[in-house]
Amino acid sequence: MSESPRIVTAALVVIGDEILSGRTQDKNIAQIATWLGIQGIRLAEVRVVPDRTDAIVEAVNTLRARNDYLFTTGGIGPTHDDITVDAVAEALGVGVIVHPEARAILEGYYATRGGLNDARLRMARVPEGAKLIPNRYTGAPGIQAANVYLMAGVPQITAGMLDALSGTLEGGARLLSETVGCWVHESEVATLLGDTEQAHAGCQIGSYPFWTEGRAGANFVIRSTDPLMLAACTRALIAGLEAIGRPAVAGGI
Amino acid sequence: MSESPRIVTAALVVIGDEILSGRTQDKNIAQIATWLGIQGIRLAEVRVVPDRTDAIVEAVNTLRARNDYLFTTGGIGPTHDDITVDAVAEALGVGVIVHPEARAILEGYYATRGGLNDARLRMARVPEGAKLIPNRYTGAPGIQAANVYLMAGVPQITAGMLDALSGTLEGGARLLSETVGCWVHESEVATLLGDTEQAHAGCQIGSYPFWTEGRAGANFVIRSTDPLMLAACTRALIAGLEAIGRPAVAGGI
Numbered sequence: 056m057s058e059s060p061r062i063v064t065a066a067l068v069v070i071g072d073e074i075l076s077g078r079t080q081d082k083n084i085a086q087i088a089t090w091l092g093i094q095g096i097r098l099a100e101v102r103v104v105p106d107r108t109d110a111i112v113e114a115v116n117t118l119r120a121r122n123d124y125l126f127t128t129g130g131i132g133p134t135h136d137d138i139t140v141d142a143v144a145e146a147l148g149v150g151v152i153v154h155p156e157a158r159a160i161l162e163g164y165y166a167t168r169g170g171l172n173d174a175r176l177r178m179a180r181v182p183e184g185a186k187l188i189p190n191r192y193t194g195a196p197g198i199q200a201a202n203v204y205l206m207a208g209v210p211q212i213t214a215g216m217l218d219a220l221s222g223t224l225e226g227g228a229r230l231l232s233e234t235v236g237c238w239v240h241e242s243e244v245a246t247l248l249g250d251t252e253q254a255h256a257g258c259q260i261g262s263y264p265f266w267t268e269g270r271a272g273a274n275f276v277i278r279s280t281d282p283l284m285l286a287a288c289t290r291a292l293i294a295g296l297e298a299i300g301r302p303a304v305a306g307g308i
Numbered sequence: 309m310s311e312s313p314r315i316v317t318a319a320l321v322v323i324g325d326e327i328l329s330g331r332t333q334d335k336n337i338a339q340i341a342t343w344l345g346i347q348g349i350r351l352a353e354v355r356v357v358p359d360r361t362d363a364i365v366e367a368v369n370t371l372r373a374r375n376d377y378l379f380t381t382g383g384i385g386p387t388h389d390d391i392t393v394d395a396v397a398e399a400l401g402v403g404v405i406v407h408p409e410a411r412a413i414l415e416g417y418y419a420t421r422g423g424l425n426d427a428r429l430r431m432a433r434v435p436e437g438a439k440l441i442p443n444r445y446t447g448a449p450g451i452q453a454a455n456v457y458l459m460a461g462v463p464q465i466t467a468g469m470l471d472a473l474s475g476t477l478e479g480g481a482r483l484l485s486e487t488v489g490c491w492v493h494e495s496e497v498a499t500l501l502g503d504t505e506q507a508h509a510g511c512q513i514g515s516y517p518f519w520t521e522g523r524a525g526a527n528f529v530i531r532s533t534d535p536l537m538l539a540a541c542t543r544a545l546i547a548g549l550e551a552i553g554r555p556a557v558a559g560g561i
Contacts, residue, residue, distance in 0.1 A: 072514055075351045076485070077341030078529060079516070081334065084356065088330030098328045100363065101356035103337065106514070110353065133495035134515040135502035174498030193519070209517065232329070242386035245427030249388035261325055261359070262387040263332070264462065266446070276331060 060228030060280060064099040065091050066118035070129040070139055071208055072106050082210040083128040090217045095226020096124060106130060111142035119146070119203055124224065129208030131198070133174040143203055144182035154181045157196050164194030189219040228280035233289040236308030239301045240264070241273040247295045248275065255288035257281055265308075274307040313481030313533060317352040318344050319371035323382035323392055324461055325359050335463040336381040343470045348479020349377060359383060364395035372399075372456055377477065382461030384451070386427040396456055397435035407434045410449050417447030442472040481533035486542040489561030492554045493517070494526040500548045501528065508541035510534055518561075527560040 130139030157179035178195035188197030279285040383392030410432035431448035441450030532538040
């Protein structure tokens, strides 16, 4: 048997009172999770914290220590409630400086938009030693400080920053998945699911029920880093469902 | 001046590999946040953790200790990956029992759906001493164990459970909010926002920028538990925006 491939993990801290108040539906968790999966990095945990320095520092320090990478979203804009840079610098134990390249980028961006002012210049502030992550939409860059990646709160801007980072982070074994749908109550096939998972080392089967117009169904997601074991587990599950007269729908319902 | 009203807080633990893989877009954070706000309870922090006992126990024990209430979503179904009841019981240091009333509910629900089996009976298991939260959709109840409220992962089912809980939890001062929109770069009014917040004790102003067809705008959300201070702060912000020729849009854009 070959050596187990290394699992590389990331965590995410979503910073924002607007998420905790229910005003804004978060989109960054799913977006960053999906992007990380493609990079071969597993999103291990997420915390949503308010715009408060102590809460950000606690989350950043706990999560950056036990994951390969830490992402944050939110709080890197020009207004008084944007405190992420200062909080991350505090967590890392470094000062905050104006990054010359970020300043130059912002000067260029705002040249035709009223010029740089104190608020706009705030977006050139970074923790000492940090690098910039390009933002093709609004100029103001994302920031990499140690293993912490500071992204925007607005999902489209974060999408652009993720594009810029694609392929640059070291990943590990990609978690592969197959989805199988079935018109069945998951409670009818619970034993089959558990037994099939048990029989295929390194595979996990997740069961996600739904109800559509009174009809019960479920999607079963099989995950593994090993493509052969994943295929075997998926085949076994499909065969097991067919054996009880519940044909599987490849790709899910 | 009157005594400050007590702030009542809750935390939320979202349990589910499907959220961390990016497969499923979480809807429960916004749904529970909004519902809590109406109950006079503030959502203080959220964690998303995988389907792993140690991760659930850590999050539950940290968050239930420092908040009045803790909610969880996910992992209370009939299949092998549903481990929330056992993990919460472990966190609380109690055993797991079959709740007689939950068993009776499930016997009734499944009477015309193939009868109770071992998997379905799993949904009657609760931490010792727990109470049930009615689920009008699929029978299987939510669970209250000490200050921990275990809800479903499927958002519609959780919505029904929240309905059943409405008005039953002790709340505190409601956090009130007003939203003001404006076609302006937030970086043009950063000083105005900060100064206006400073001048109105107990008010926070959040600034949420957006770009629509190349045009920059922002919504400003003013929050306070004091309705008079909230109104004064909102009026001051609207006046400040008008003074620089940027008329405010009441209710946001």
